[in-house]
Amino acid sequence: MTILVIAEHDNASLKASTLNTVAAAAEVGKLVGGDVHVLVAGHNARGAADGAAKVAGVSKVLLADAPHLKAGLAENVEATVLNIAKDYSHILAPATAYGKNIAPRIAAKLDVAQISDITAVDSADTFVRPIYAGNATATVQSQDPIKVITVRATGFDPVAAEGGTATVEKIEAAADSGLSQLVSSEVTKLDRPELTSAAIIVSGGRGLGSGENYTKVLGPLADRLNAALGASRAAVDAGFVPNDYQVGQTGKIVAPQLYVAVGISGAIQHLAGMKDSKVIVAINKDPEAPIFSVADYGIVGDLFSSVPELVHALT
Structure with missing residues (x-):
């Protein structure tokens, strides 16, 4: 065989x-x-x-x-x-x-x-x-x-x-079927690692409140870790980030060495896309959030103060 x-x-x-x-x-x-x-x-x-x-x-x-x-x-x-x-x-x-x-x-x-x-x-x-x-x-x-x-x-x-x-x-290649053709393509150039192949991913959820907060809070942490940026479906649906950031059952399936989930409650669809990550860190103010059930390390607290403190600690 x-x-x-x-x-x-x-x-x-x-x-x-x-x-x-x-x-x-x-x-x-x-x-x-x-x-x-x-x-x-x-x-x-x-x-x-x-x-x-x-x-x-x-x-x-x-x-x-x-x-x-x-x-x-x-x-x-x-x-x-x-x-x-x-x-x-x-x-x-x-x-x-x-x-x-x-x-x-x-x-x-x-x-x-x-x-x-x-x-x-x-x-x-x-x-x-x-x-x-x-x-x-x-x-x-x-x-x-x-x-x-x-x-x-x-x-x-x-x-x-x-x-x-x-x-x-x-x-020998088979003959052109003539059934479809590529009309155009747009390639997005990323300043960060590509989501599905990144060793470290920082993801944000609805808890960030806005797209402006997403960039302001998660950007410095991702920069410090040289990480890719991801998001929950709730964050994508709210318009914080484009849908190619989405991690989950209906998004991208990832398994990085380190996955940092910020303001993500941990809906079953999101967990399906990232729970195979080697180390999972969750930051959420709700101690009962489902994300903590799969997290290796958890921070219960306000993400708007916890994440900057984490960035400072990594300096």
Whole structure:
């Protein structure tokens, strides 16, 4: 059995989620004695392919390079995967917007059931995934000949990005489906680390009261910690910050080394997105706030005085 990982990349380099997905594939490979291959589908993507070849545990990189693959449109990537799908027992993609867009199409075309958002591998055909906003887990077994799986990055520690010696093999890309096209894209340049890959995250909730307070209170703390900024859904809905800051079941799933929750009560939807963080610090004036149930350290107090004191202590 051989396992295929569909790489998420920007044509120049791999996205961090690919390393977590390779880790899940490697666990399957150990159980079945199979190799792990990585597909890089893009345009002028040799840089990403060379990066994939260096990833620990990867034995072969397949490079499909064509202009219509540059934008990573799901219809075209799916068609390229289907050309080689019969050679694999498992096809894995990260459970990101990219992977979630492609994997269901592949599963439908192969007439198999997709296994979504796995966080653990029990056996070659049995996997664990969260349900009920992460409050319970389901163990799912599949008898399908090809298992199509999306991998929750926070469930697997990333493999090393260096140390591998895989070969790069060019394969033919499927023809342009003509079903979709990229009209335009806007890239946001961040002065801080990207939320889903940051080692430290400072998040704010409705308790901050306004977008002005969000920036005034959390900015200095994030600067001091070199942290990414996040938010609860309540803060996003109130217009404090854009929705790409949102952490939670309907936002981004994160698992940084340190997560600081400021003025966040800890609704179940928010906890689902951050409770796998290695260390959680909560600051809230309500001692009964649910966030304290998952926090490693808690400060019960007024955030408008507690956070500046914390920043001063870190000076």
